[in-house]
Amino acid sequence: MKTDKFCSILVVDDDADVLYTAKLVLKGLFGKVDTLSRPAFIPECLRDSKYDVILLDMNFARGITSGKEGLDWLVKILEIDPEARIITTTAYGEIDLAVQAMKLGAVDFIIKPWNKDQLIAAVRTVFNQDRVKRADNRNKNNHSDQGNPAKSRYPEIVSRSSSMKAVIETIKTVAPTDANVLILGENGTGKELVAWSLHYQSLRKQNAFVHVDLGSIPETLFEAELFGHTRGAFTDAKEDRTGRFEVASGGTLFLDEIGNLNMPMQAKILTAVQNREIIKIGTNHALNINIRLISATNKPLYQMADSFEFRQDLLYRINTVEITLPPLRERKEDIRLLADHFINQFAEQYGKQGIIIKNDACDQLERYHWPGNIRELAHAVERAVILNKTGTLKSEDFILKIKQQLVQVNDEPIVSVEDYERKAIANALTKNNGNLSKAANDLGVARTTLYRKISHFGLEFWK
Secondary structure, X not given: OOOEEEEEEEEEOOXXXXXXXXXXXXXXXXXXXXXXXXXXXXXXHHXXXXXXXXXXEOOOOOOOOOOHHHHHHHHHHHHHOOOOOEEEEEXXXXXXXXXXXXXXXXOEEEEOXXXXXXXXXXXXXXXXXXXXXXXXXXXXXXXXHHHOOOHHHOOOOOOOOHHHHHHHHHHHHHOOOOOOEEEEOOOOOOHHHHHHHHHHOOOOOOOOEEEEEHHHOOHHHHHHHHHEEOOOOOOOXXXXXXXXXXXXXXXXXXXXXXHHOOHHHHHHHHHHHHHOEEOOEOOOOOEEOOOEEEEEEOOOHHHHHHOOOOOHHHHHHHOOEEEEXXXXXXXXXXXXXXXXXXXXXXXXXXXXXXXXXXXXXXXXXHHOOOOOHHHHHHHHHHHHHHHOOOOEEOHHHOOOOHHHHOOOEOOEOOOOHHHHHHHHHHHHHHHOOOOHHHHHHHHOOOHHHHHHHHHHOOOHHHO
């Protein structure tokens, strides 16, 4: 399993067993895991260390389940460190408490007892969101959005390309409405950032923004996670649980990776979205919900609908407005702008202010194909900044796959990167007898990218 050695975590809980289990689960996957049983020591811990993620229990006094003490500490932590990324944890899934915590600045919540995969996924999601955004917060603390703690955590979209200007204009037009929005694009193109932009330019911006990574939810937990359950609804249901649809009521529900759902899960989502109501596990009555729905995927939903892998009726429900994000290689004019943006962020984050980048390095970045898009660029810049000792980033400071990719295919001369791509795709398809999934895996790209490239190069035989 992937490790995030630069991530530091603080777990605050009065239950020694919870602290022990959390440290056991997290310490092998993340760089630093500190535990604290008494919240009174939180200020001292925050003075001594900088934490990327804080897991904060909501109740510390025996027999008290209101969550007031936890909410008070949430506010105090954000006063000490306005950039703190806090996941609240509680054994009592009350809707008001969850919504209150997120309004005050928590970024997520976990209902105890949590399972290992749920805890890891929550921490990793928050850390990945934060790593390219933390430095940007420092430049925004004095702006007019200071009254909304969550707003300052998400930067503006950085672009000068015409294709992204069209996207930004669409966001401005659509955001004030309650229209369902479907965001399409390859991995790393910024789909989550667009979802946040839609929310914070909407009339619901003061209410919860609930991000659900559908790809990380096991099928067995799907209904409980999204719709909630009552105590005793099944064997492990020891307390009532509030589902994500209910938490998002009044605000925005962001269903990320919706293309990963199987058909039974799609049917359940369709019913909830269509009727704007949910039924908790263990009950027979419907609960009305008032959400603004935003969905995202890197998968080719229209092809999947044609092949009956994705429900057409669900597709039509979620795409009242559709926003397609271009890959970074199709917005070359943004690469230098983004590189400078990330250099400033990470130079400040790692205390290396004043780092500059040479023109030959920028030229190399612009020539590279960026299969991982903006996320890959951010990671490449972060690595270069961390390892840099001279204050100047050169081309050799960036480890890019292009150095290994520019080879001959079947001993034929390569005229250009595009020529290489066409030959590489044709060879992968031949090798895998036209199996698109296997070919995409060999090439290290998403199926949606392969579909688009096949069409671009006119390889119609393989469709």
